[in-house]
Amino acid sequence: MQKLPLVAMGLIAGIGATAHARPLTIQDVAGFSRIGAADVSPDGRWLVWDQRETDFAANKGRTDLWRLDLTRKGAVPEKLAADPAKNEGAPAFTPDGQWVFFTADNNGKSAVWRVAISGGAPELVADQDIGGFRISPTGDRLLVWADRPVGARSLAETKPESKGGSARTYDNYFVRHWDTWSDGQRSQLFILPLSGGKASGDGTPIAGGLVGDSPSKPFGDGGEIAWGRDGKTVYFTLREAGTTEPLSTNLDIFAAAADGSAAPVNLTDANDGTDTLPTVSPDGKWLAYVAMKRPTYEADRQVIQLRNLTTGAVRPLTEGWDRSVGSLAWSRDGRTLYVTAQDTGDEPVFAVDVRTGKPTRLTGEGTAGSVLATPKGYIYTLNGITAPSDFYQATGRKKPVRLTSVNRDKLAGIEMPGVEHFSFKGANGDTVWAYAVKPAGLAADAKVPVAFLIHGGPQGSFGNSWSYRWNPAVFAGAGYGAVMVDFHGSTGYGQAFTDAINQDWGGKPLEDLKLGLAAATAKYGWLDGSNACAAGGSYGGYMTNWIAGNWADGFKCLVTHAGVFDARAMAYETEELWFDEWEHGGPYHEVAANYEKWNPVNHVTAWKTPMLVLHGEKDFRIPYTQGIGAFTAAQRRGIESRLVMFPDENHWILKPKNSIQWYAEVLGWMGKHTGQK
Numbered sequence: 001m002q003k004l005p006l007v008a009m010g011l012i013a014g015i016g017a018t019a020h021a022r023p024l025t026i027q028d029v030a031g032f033s034r035i036g037a038a039d040v041s042p043d044g045r046w047l048v049w050d051q052r053e054t055d056f057a058a059n060k061g062r063t064d065l066w067r068l069d070l071t072r073k074g075a076v077p078e079k080l081a082a083d084p085a086k087n088e089g090a091p092a093f094t095p096d097g098q099w100v101f102f103t104a105d106n107n108g109k110s111a112v113w114r115v116a117i118s119g120g121a122p123e124l125v126a127d128q129d130i131g132g133f134r135i136s137p138t139g140d141r142l143l144v145w146a147d148r149p150v151g152a153r154s155l156a157e158t159k160p161e162s163k164g165g166s167a168r169t170y171d172n173y174f175v176r177h178w179d180t181w182s183d184g185q186r187s188q189l190f191i192l193p194l195s196g197g198k199a200s201g202d203g204t205p206i207a208g209g210l211v212g213d214s215p216s217k218p219f220g221d222g223g224e225i226a227w228g229r230d231g232k233t234v235y236f237t238l239r240e241a242g243t244t245e246p247l248s249t250n251l252d253i254f255a256a257a258a259d260g261s262a263a264p265v266n267l268t269d270a271n272d273g274t275d276t277l278p279t280v281s282p283d284g285k286w287l288a289y290v291a292m293k294r295p296t297y298e299a300d301r302q303v304i305q306l307r308n309l310t311t312g313a314v315r316p317l318t319e320g321w322d323r324s325v326g327s328l329a330w331s332r333d334g335r336t337l338y339v340t341a342q343d344t345g346d347e348p349v350f351a352v353d354v355r356t357g358k359p360t361r362l363t364g365e366g367t368a369g370s371v372l373a374t375p376k377g378y379i380y381t382l383n384g385i386t387a388p389s390d391f392y393q394a395t396g397r398k399k400p401v402r403l404t405s406v407n408r409d410k411l412a413g414i415e416m417p418g419v420e421h422f423s424f425k426g427a428n429g430d431t432v433w434a435y436a437v438k439p440a441g442l443a444a445d446a447k448v449p450v451a452f453l454i455h456g457g458p459q460g461s462f463g464n465s466w467s468y469r470w471n472p473a474v475f476a477g478a479g480y481g482a483v484m485v486d487f488h489g490s491t492g493y494g495q496a497f498t499d500a501i502n503q504d505w506g507g508k509p510l511e512d513l514k515l516g517l518a519a520a521t522a523k524y525g526w527l528d529g530s531n532a533c534a535a536g537g538s539y540g541g542y543m544t545n546w547i548a549g550n551w552a553d554g555f556k557c558l559v560t561h562a563g564v565f566d567a568r569a570m571a572y573e574t575e576e577l578w579f580d581e582w583e584h585g586g587p588y589h590e591v592a593a594n595y596e597k598w599n600p601v602n603h604v605t606a607w608k609t610p611m612l613v614l615h616g617e618k619d620f621r622i623p624y625t626q627g628i629g630a631f632t633a634a635q636r637r638g639i640e641s642r643l644v645m646f647p648d649e650n651h652w653i654l655k656p657k658n659s660i661q662w663y664a665e666v667l668g669w670m671g672k673h674t675g676q677k
Helices: 026-031 472-477 495-499 508-523 539-550 567-573 577-584 592-597 600-606 624-636 656-674
Strands: 034-040 046-055 060-069 078-081 089-093 099-106 109-116 123-126 132-135 141-149 185-195 225-227 233-238 252-257 275-280 286-291 303-308 314-316 325-330 336-341 349-353 359-361 367-374 377-384 387-395 418-425 431-438 448-454 481-486 527-537 557-561 611-616 641-646
Touching: 026 656, 034 367, 034 377, 034 387, 046 089, 060 089, 060 099, 078 099, 078 109, 089 132, 099 132, 123 141, 132 225, 141 225, 185 233, 225 275, 233 275, 252 275, 275 325, 286 325, 303 325, 325 367, 336 367, 367 387, 418 508, 431 472, 431 508, 448 472, 448 508, 448 539, 448 656, 472 481, 481 508, 481 527, 508 527, 508 539, 527 539, 527 656, 539 557, 539 600, 557 656, 567 577, 567 592, 567 600, 567 624, 600 624, 611 624, 611 656, 624 641, 641 656
Parallel strands: 034 089, 448 481, 448 527, 527 557, 557 611, 611 641
Antiparallel strands: 034 046, 046 060, 060 078, 089 099, 099 109, 109 123, 132 141, 141 185, 225 233, 233 252, 275 286, 286 303, 303 314, 325 336, 336 349, 349 359, 367 377, 377 387, 418 431, 431 481
């Protein structure tokens, strides 16, 4: 493994850069440039990507396309397509490497465009309103996905206008999902002929009579869809809806004829857990994908599977590796799979030998992503707690080279905090890992109040990654020592550790948090453990509600964002029922005691800590009524409390001005109760 300290990688920008350095603020973070989807040309010469800039006046982001010549020494990124009204994104090279296809607005619709990699004016390819696309390896077909009525026979079919009242009616669920009410449409796949850079016709559907979304919703993307190398077959991920869709994690991989001449074949019907990320080998002989064994468990370990496309034989490749694979990319020679997987706080790139299944860690500290194979290696993004993402290139055994510094000017003059990674003995005597983030420029004998940040999931991690929402460096910039514990249930420490939270939401995790805060304050004298506030979102918000009744003397204040307050109501109000029912061992009406054992509402009589409650009104995962319930409980108890409701946000606070307001509320609340200005 190449050990690349954050400073050596240039990840910590701005340290000691100027005598007038200042700490990071949320205004800085909201205004940073963000690199997104990317592609590399077949010959490895060009890197293209979409990059978001913040339009504060419009309170949203907009994206442009950028390019970088990887063969020219000293080359700098250049804009390739940048119409302020278009929002260019999702770039993909044509097989000959001469053109870049991308999505962009066209009269209010999301259309497919192309631009020559050498530059020039973009040209319209397909004007249908679509969600995304994939170009066939032969260059003569365009696969698109688009929301259309169930059973649509072409892209021309759209949702009919209602001729009656305004009511929504349902006979089965999903009724709503994430932040959207179901409207009878599904994300469906269509093939468009492609000639001379123009798509023709209204599209041929290829999913037969399947009812479901491909890519999956709400977070599926083009990584769930792949072309066969001969351009005759499409592999796609889909969960068949049926009448029990909210109870199922059974995503399957289907093979469909690209001309729509035959019904799709379910390649993974034998597995009732998740199968996804179909990725075809360069020679077209193998299909790599990841699979989870346990049905209804969304955080099971993702193991790489290799399917021989000639014989149909399937071989688990990483069964003996206790890490969950998050992404797949074949090396150009087909001997290696470049994958990402969380590992003790980091999320590195690994090389998995296709013959033996042996993983080798390739990158050091930080969180890697967007891995793209090149003729001689790979390109990837990398970020960390104190640095937003940039591109890096690895070639052979050489040290990776940084390709971009997209926020160089915006980071100038900002002094990032220090980051410490430490472990301690947690529940059951197990090793638990945590981070402590120290404000920059802190005097040797100074103490700072603690921002005790609790991650969501609960199967997640407060690891070494950059965040535009819960950002520890922003809390440190406001003068707090941020402490983040990866309690039992967190990811990146082996599947048994992740599984340990099941039916134990308020047990081992709370013990870990108590022991972790004590370990941090004992180890780092600059942390004032007697002057701390706990804050968390989603499961972290659940935990702050649980702390309110079960660690009532631990903190000066609490911040609960989109957290579960009443487990009984949550069991009937959330949309992805598989999650809640797995976590508690079954549906509420069968195992009510499992829910009530860890239900915050049962401990309201012990509440006494001032509480700030924040929620998005479009949150259908943990409905905003949970936030209202927590606020009402605090008010009825006579506890100082404040409710902040965002009518235009979901489970996450995403709009730039709302993000700034969120931090103003949170830091203002914490400052009021810790004395930190």
